[in-house]
Amino acid sequence: MREKVVLIGAGSASFTRGLVVDILQRGWEGELALVDTDPDALGVAERLARKMVAAMGSSLRVTASTDRRAALPGATAVICTIGVGGRRAWEADVYVPQRHGVFQSVGDTAMPGGTSRALRMIPAMVAIAEDVLDLAPDALFFNYGNPMSAVCRGVRKATGAEMVGLCHGVFHVEHFLADTLGAPRESIRSTAAGLNHLTWFTELRADGIDLMPRLRALATERIAAIPRQWEAGGDGPTGDENLFSWQMTELFGAFPAVLDRHVVEFFPQFFAREGGYYGKSLGRDVFDFAGVIREGDRIFDEMREAAEGPGPLPEDYFQRIGGEHEQVTEIIASIRTDAGRIYSANLPNRGQIPNLPDDAILESPACATGAGLRPIGLPPLPAGIAGTLAARIQWVETVVEAALERSRAKFAQALVLDGSAPSLDAAKALADDLAEAQAAHVTLT
Numbered sequence: 001m002r003e004k005v006v007l008i009g010a011g012s013a014s015f016t017r018g019l020v021v022d023i024l025q026r027g028w029e030g031e032l033a034l035v036d037t038d039p040d041a042l043g044v045a046e047r048l049a050r051k052m053v054a055a056m057g058s059s060l061r062v063t064a065s066t067d068r069r070a071a072l073p074g075a076t077a078v079i080c081t082i083g084v085g086g087r088r089a090w091e092a093d094v095y096v097p098q099r100h101g102v103f104q105s106v107g108d109t110a111m112p113g114g115t116s117r118a119l120r121m122i123p124a125m126v127a128i129a130e131d132v133l134d135l136a137p138d139a140l141f142f143n144y145g146n147p148m149s150a151v152c153r154g155v156r157k158a159t160g161a162e163m164v165g166l167c168h169g170v171f172h173v174e175h176f177l178a179d180t181l182g183a184p185r186e187s188i189r190s191t192a193a194g195l196n197h198l199t200w201f202t203e204l205r206a207d208g209i210d211l212m213p214r215l216r217a218l219a220t221e222r223i224a225a226i227p228r229q230w231e232a233g234g235d236g237p238t239g240d241e242n243l244f245s246w247q248m249t250e251l252f253g254a255f256p257a258v259l260d261r262h263v264v265e266f267f268p269q270f271f272a273r274e275g276g277y278y279g280k281s282l283g284r285d286v287f288d289f290a291g292v293i294r295e296g297d298r299i300f301d302e303m304r305e306a307a308e309g310p311g312p313l314p315e316d317y318f319q320r321i322g323g324e325h326e327q328v329t330e331i332i333a334s335i336r337t338d339a340g341r342i343y344s345a346n347l348p349n350r351g352q353i354p355n356l357p358d359d360a361i362l363e364s365p366a367c368a369t370g371a372g373l374r375p376i377g378l379p380p381l382p383a384g385i386a387g388t389l390a391a392r393i394q395w396v397e398t399v400v401e402a403a404l405e406r407s408r409a410k411f412a413q414a415l416v417l418d419g420s421a422p423s424l425d426a427a428k429a430l431a432d433d434l435a436e437a438q439a440a441h442v443t444l445t
Contacts, residue, residue: 002030006075009082010034011041014299020049022329024056033071034064048307075136081144084120085441087293092437094289100430102272102420105287108146109197110265111420115399116434118147120441122154122403129161142166148196149361152346154400164373165346169258193364197262200385201255219249237278239286261287268420331368338370347375355380360393408444
């Protein structure tokens with residue numbers, strides 16, 4: 001298969017590595033055009049990609065540019081993985097709220113960190129979308145940047161570009177549930193719908209057998225057993241137990257993805273305060289944020305060493321690796337061959353979930369055919385589950401307006417709707433401090 005894939009945000013070297021592995025293993029020909037505004041990060045990604053292509057004896061052409069407009073003409077697929085401000089801006093999204101007594105586990109999707117990140121991401125992604133419409137209007141257009149729902153909604157609202165949001169979270173949790181229930185992964189069929197990082201598994205089957213009763217029974221067992229394990233060990237939660245996700249499964253009858261690390265951020269009224277996560281503080285005592293940043297820096301340094309070192313790449317470098325990239329080449333191939341395979345995708349609501357608002361960006365099953373990714377119609381969600389999503393959809397709409405209008409007042413409104421701040425004054429003060437911390441990337445009026 002011949003494609004011209006333009007990867008915008010190629011300085012995310014681990015994504016670039018995984019994507020190159022997938023392209024090479026599929027034997028694709030054509031061009032991989034790497035784009036990043038950071039010349040140093042782009043150089044690492046380019047050298048790594050060229051080294052991988054040479055080692056595999058592929059004819060794939062690798063190009064690199066800091067100017068996306070130079071790369072976009074002729075593109076058949078555009079994949080965006082940008083993170084405006086990188087890990088340093090992400091640190092401010094998490095550490096500034098901590099000074100206000102708000103603790104987050106990730107800070108890239110919801111809560112103040114996700115709100116702040118959206119203000120940086122949406123204008124940048126709108127500008128990219130305008131260039132794609134101008135220079136590669138027929139290209140498949142994928143986004144991996146967070147906050148997924150807000151970014152995709154902002155781009156579609158501002159430009160009309162048919163951007164598709166992709167995330168490996170539902171795929172990952174389907175495997176997690178299969179392993180937890182002792183079912184072969186390849187036998188599992190599921191339905192999961194909601195918002196990215198709060199996507200509810202309402203159906204789960206293996207070889208035609210309904211696994212939801214077993215999953216609900218297991219939730220009850222886990223809820224009873226986990227606290228006793230903490231008492232015996234004396235250390236309390238590590239986060240790996242995913243106690244909140246199991247509690248939600250018992251209460252709502254469906255399993256929320258993507259496990260506690262992300263799910264808790266949609267319920268800040270329970271978890272945002274110091275010690276709020278079963279006696280531990282998010283991002284500090286559990287779901288170690290500083291460790292995530294260190295690991296990201298370490299992975300990039302390893303990529304640089306592999307790209308610039310004189311020796312050959314390790315033998316295992318070409319094994320398929322898990323991560324955000326892992327389904328995009330399958331989706332492109334399914335569209336090109338009209339294969340009709342089913343994937344989880346973030347698309348506007350066109351009735352696929354009838355009791356949620358039209359145009360809201362929902363994560364749900366979609367069929368990849370020659371016509372593109374098309375969402376599959378589902379029954380209405382139970383009222384309680386729909387309720388967990390409805391208020392957050394209005395947060396998305398408010399933060400999109402804040403980003404497009406560069407409005408400080410709507411930034412504060414979004415923080416109020418998010419529910420992390422304990423008062424209106426606290427929300428406004430937090431908006432001011434985050435805007436100041438991100439002044440290099442965000443201008444508000």
